[in-house]
Amino acid sequence: MSDPRYRRVIVKLSGEALMGAQGFGIDQTMVERLANDLAAAAKLIELGVVVGGGNIFRGVEVSKRGVERPVGDTMGMLATVMNCLALEAAVERAGCEARTLSALAMPSVCETYNRKRAVKNLGKGRVVLLAAGTGNPFFTTDTTAVLRAAELDAQAVLKATNVDGVYTADPKKDPKAKRYDKLTHQEAIEKDLRVMDGTAFALARENRMPIIVFSIAEKGAIEQVLRGKGRATVVG
Numbered sequence: 001m002s003d004p005r006y007r008r009v010i011v012k013l014s015g016e017a018l019m020g021a022q023g024f025g026i027d028q029t030m031v032e033r034l035a036n037d038l039a040a041a042a043k044l045i046e047l048g049v050v051v052g053g054g055n056i057f058r059g060v061e062v063s064k065r066g067v068e069r070p071v072g073d074t075m076g077m078l079a080t081v082m083n084c085l086a087l088e089a090a091v092e093r094a095g096c097e098a099r100t101l102s103a104l105a106m107p108s109v110c111e112t113y114n115r116k117r118a119v120k121n122l123g124k125g126r127v128v129l130l131a132a133g134t135g136n137p138f139f140t141t142d143t144t145a146v147l148r149a150a151e152l153d154a155q156a157v158l159k160a161t162n163v164d165g166v167y168t169a170d171p172k173k174d175p176k177a178k179r180y181d182k183l184t185h186q187e188a189i190e191k192d193l194r195v196m197d198g199t200a201f202a203l204a205r206e207n208r209m210p211i212i213v214f215s216i217a218e219k220g221a222i223e224q225v226l227r228g229k230g231r232a233t234v235v236g
Contacts, residue, residue, distance in 0.1 A: 004226040006155040008046040008122060010130075011038070012145035013160050015055035017216055018083055025055060026086055033219060035090030038127050041222045042096050046122040048152060050130045050145040051087065053079030073137035077104055080141065084129040085110065091127050098127040103135030103144075115151050122152065142200040150207040157209060158225055159196060160216035165233035166195050183235045185211075201235070210236030 017034065020027030041047055056079035058072075067075075084100040091098040099121045101113040111117060113130065121128045133144045142159070149157045166188070169177040183191075185205035189198055195213055204211055214225050214232035224230035 004044045005228050006045055006226065008048075008152065008154045009156045009158050009226070010048045010050060010145050010149040010152070010154050011041075011158045011160060011222060012142060013049060013051045013216070014141075015052035015079065015083055017055075017160060017162075018051070018086070019055040026083070031086055031090045032093070034216070035087055036094045037216075037220060037222045038087070039091050039094035039096035040220070041226060042091075042125060042127045044223065044226055046125070048118065048122060048128045048130055048148060048154065049084075049087070050133075050141050050148060051080055051083045052141040053077070053083060055079075056082060070137040073133075074104075077132040077135070080133060081106070081109065081131040084131040088127075088129050091129075096127055097125065098129060100129045100131050103130075103132040118148075118152055140197050140200065142196040143203060146200045146203045146207070146209055146211070149209055150203070155210075157204065157211045158222065159211055159213045160221070161195060161213060162215060162217060164215040164231040166193055166213050166235065168193075179231075180233045183233065185235060188235050204235070208236070210234055 018026050018031055020030035053076045057076050081102055088098040088100045100110040101118055102110050103113045105112045118128050130148050133139055133141050134147060145157050163171055166180045166183060167177040171177040185201050188201050212225055212232050212234055214221060225232055
């Protein structure tokens with residue numbers, strides 16, 4: 001087996017990844033599988049994880065129904081905390097220490113995020129689960145992943161999706177969609193490839209942060225990406 005290409009990365013998981021085949025909430029079988037993959041990856045490198053909250057709550061959607069956007073986004077941040085706590089417990093059952101650090105202070109539930117605390121936990125080999133986004137409304141968890149990667153001196157963001165890279169269109173809807181092996185950040189922005197939002201791509205470009213887009217569908221996918229195996233698109 002080839003050695004890992006990085007010493008520290010941030011994995012971006014969508015909230016939808018945690019709900020498996022369900023239409024809502026947390027599928028415990030899927031959580032356990034993802035936790036095992038994260039624990040295995042953490043034996044190779046230092047690993048931070050940003051998790052979305054779309055399986056529980058979407059602030060953008062509720063804001064369309066009359067709730068102010070900052071309030072809706074805060075509710076979405078709380079959903080990410082629940083997801084991180086579920087993953088933390090599962091990662092520890094998989095035999096690896098984990099810590100949830102929240103950008104929103106809730107000391108009776110988990111530790112509050114700050115850079116030094118996160119770096120210290122990473123250095124101890126713990127999976128660091130980065131909850132509550134940036135702690136501010138109007139920013140996605142995609143942007144959070146790039147921001148935390150830059151703050152924590154990570155070498156890459158691993159963006160887990162349900163397809164094996166970035167395509168010209170949705171390959172599930174368009175059989176003629178073509179897959180990219182490599183793209184620049186600028187190309188991703190100009191082509192409006194919405195695998196991540198434009199703010200995330202722009203921040204990654206400014207910090208020269210590669211984003212590796214891969215499918216989380218198969219067991220062991222994270223480790224395969226770390227070793228440079230499998231199919232993925234590198235945006236950088």
